[in-house]
Amino acid sequence: MTKNLRSLFLLLLTIGSTLTHLQAQEKKKLENWVILPIAIFSPETDFGGGLLTMRVFKLSHADDTLTRTSNVQAYGLYTTNNQLLISPLYNIFTKGEKWIINGNIGFFQFPEYYYGIGHNAPTTQEELVGYDAFRIEHRMVNQLRPHFFVGGQYRFFDFSQLKRPTNGLLDTTRVEGYNGAAVSGLGIVLLWDNRNNITYTTKGSFLELTANFHGGILGGTHQFNMFSLDARKFWAIPFRKKHKHIIALQFYGRSVVEGVAPYKQLSELGGDVIMRGYYTGRYRDNHLIAAQAEYRLPLIGRFGAAFFVGVGDVAAQWEDFAQQTPKISYGGGVRFNVNQKETVNIRIDYGLGYQTQGLYVRLIEAF
Numbered sequence: 072m073t074k075n076l077r078s079l080f081l082l083l084l085t086i087g088s089t090l091t092h093l094q095a096q097e098k099k100k101l102e103n104w105v106i107l108p109i110a111i112f113s114p115e116t117d118f119g120g121g122l123l124t125m126r127v128f129k130l131s132h133a134d135d136t137l138t139r140t141s142n143v144q145a146y147g148l149y150t151t152n153n154q155l156l157i158s159p160l161y162n163i164f165t166k167g168e169k170w171i172i173n174g175n176i177g178f179f180q181f182p183e184y185y186y187g188i189g190h191n192a193p194t195t196q197e198e199l200v201g202y203d204a205f206r207i208e209h210r211m212v213n214q215l216r217p218h219f220f221v222g223g224q225y226r227f228f229d230f231s232q233l234k235r236p237t238n239g240l241l242d243t244t245r246v247e248g249y250n251g252a253a254v255s256g257l258g259i260v261l262l263w264d265n266r267n268n269i270t271y272t273t274k275g276s277f278l279e280l281t282a283n284f285h286g287g288i289l290g291g292t293h294q295f296n297m298f299s300l301d302a303r304k305f306w307a308i309p310f311r312k313k314h315k316h317i318i319a320l321q322f323y324g325r326s327v328v329e330g331v332a333p334y335k336q337l338s339e340l341g342g343d344v345i346m347r348g349y350y351t352g353r354y355r356d357n358h359l360i361a362a363q364a365e366y367r368l369p370l371i372g373r374f375g376a377a378f379f380v381g382v383g384d385v386a387a388q389w390e391d392f393a394q395q396t397p398k399i400s401y402g403g404g405v406r407f408n409v410n411q412k413e414t415v416n417i418r419i420d421y422g423l424g425y426q427t428q429g430l431y432v433r434l435i436e437a438f
Contacts, residue, residue: 103410104124107417125144125145125410127141127142130164138167142162142269142270143161144161145158155179155180169214170213174207174209175207177206179203183200185240185334186353189385190354190356190386192355202230210224212260220262223259224259227290228336229251229254248333255286258283258284271416273317278301279302281298284296285297295332298328301322303321305320306319318366321363323359325358326359338385341353341429346381346424347420348428349398349422349424358387365377373407374408375405375407379437382399398424402422415435418433418435
């Protein structure tokens with residue numbers, strides 16, 4: 072708890088130190104750029120710092136209401152433990168949204184805690200495992216009808232140079248991927264998306280179905296299929312004329328079938344997006360079902376707040392969900408607007424779950 076508060080205080084200082092810089096950018100009509108220093112502290116990384124940049128733009132004229140705003144992000148982070156994370160991300164809407172192109176590339180050298188596989192993996196099994204990883208995710212979808220898109224995607228994930236405790240849980244159980252693995256595959260994407268803004272949605276819906284097929288033909292070491300469903304709905308509640316309160320709902324499901332996936336590609340519960348408060352991968356297995364609701368409201372000036380609650384679990388087989396007690400997460404956080412034109416926020420969330428908690432600082436909303 073003390074480390075989380077220290078991290079929060081440091082990050083609030085970072086945000087405050089950039090406010091004057093952001094205001095100067097707007098005066099120079101550079102409001103489509105966000106450039107921020109990053110400062111973090113965690114048990115895994117100790118102190119770290121870096122730089123995050125984000126560019127928001129349109130690939131058509133500024134008053135085109137049929138094309139949403141695109142964005143490209145890039146950040147680099149280095150820690151006192153000699154750890155490195157570099158990752159560019161992109162969401163691009165072509166003119167008239169004939170095509171949507173998005174994805175990310177990442178290279179990182181970060182340790183993480185491993186607890187085993189299953190919905191009831193005990194905390195006593197916790198061990199720190201380090202590895203080097205490289206990730207590519209790229210997709211292109213074409214608009215067939217208004218708001219309805221069909222396309223494909225490519226996924227690649229390679230993790231190696233594992234540093235695991237000798238005679239520890241991972242070393243003795245030797246699950247798939249215990250010594251590293253490479254995953255490579257192609258997928259199909261069906262998408263319905265009529266959200267009004269992807270960085271801060273106030274109305275609309277989002278429904279995405281994906282089917283991914285991984286194997287050795289494209290250079291992977293494991294063969295398996297993965298399916299996912301992501302459904303979201305947003306409502307704006309008018310409050311004091313301009314100020315809107317937002318209700319956001321999300322359901323997410325992920326399933327690994329027909330093959331054996333390395334443990335890093337199993338469905339993971341927790342993280343900064345859904346089931347906040349649980350460490351990413353605190354529970355992992357073939358299948359994941361999770362849902363969350365969030366209430367967002369403005370406070371004063373550039374500041375806002377959010378409150379959220381979530382429920383979810385993982386299971387080895389679909390029928391196992393009926394025999395398990397789902398896990399709960401809840402919490403809240405503050406928002407700091409760094410781009411008023413496109414509503415780009417820094418979010419600082421504090422989530423709690425059963426015997427667990429987590430502090431998250433990210434750019435743009437969780438969903």
